[in-house]
Amino acid sequence: MAKSCASAVLDAALQYLEDNVDRISVCEGQPTTYEHATSTKGVATGKKLAMSSTPTFTGPAPGDGGGSSRKTAVDAEPTIAVDASGSGDHVALCKSGTSALLYVTTCTLQVLTVGNTVTIPTWDIEIGSPT
Amino acid sequence: MDPKEKARRKLEKAMRRPVNDVVLEVQKGTIDINDLFKKIEERVKEKANG
Numbered sequence: 001m002a003k004s005c006a007s008a009v010l011d012a013a014l015q016y017l018e019d020n021v022d023r024i025s026v027c028e029g030q031p032t033t034y035e036h037a038t039s040t041k042g043v044a045t046g047k048k049l050a051m052s053s054t055p056t057f058t059g060p061a062p063g064d065g066g067g068s069s070r071k072t073a074v075d076a077e078p079t080i081a082v083d084a085s086g087s088g089d090h091v092a093l094c095k096s097g098t099s100a101l102l103y104v105t106t107c108t109l110q111v112l113t114v115g116n117t118v119t120i121p122t123w124d125i126e127i128g129s130p131t
Numbered sequence: 132m133d134p135k136e137k138a139r140r141k142l143e144k145a146m147r148r149p150v151n152d153v154v155l156e157v158q159k160g161t162i163d164i165n166d167l168f169k170k171i172e173e174r175v176k177e178k179a180n181g
Binding site for chain 1: 132137140141143144145147148149150151152153154155156157158159160161162163164165168
């Protein structure tokens, strides 16, 4: 049975991120709650090593996967102050108003040192078309 | 996002200064919606079977 999904449906999901995400954080270990993603490592269950409140997006646009796939670019987040030393291996997007963890992805493990800065280059979130 | 808020955030980013800056390499996040369609089909079959 063939499946299809209009680009507008996928765009709505990506636009939701752009309209709601106001925190981007680098975490040590996978955050599964808002608290994990936004509380500093060493405080309660925090896994956050660095966080910025200035995330911006560019998109949505056609995805790389063809069909009706769509993607949005999370703009580069330069020189975020590192709040706790550790090994950053996840990046999380959150909405502070409702304390919601909205999106998590992985990054190549990097050792971060408190007092230094970390840059998150631009990266894409893509929703593939159904097959 | 409100264009003014987006501009404010971009300006704030531009004003930061690096200190022994480390650049991450983030993996692209691809969402596969086929799983979602499968779930919908399963739920429809469940409903049809009572």
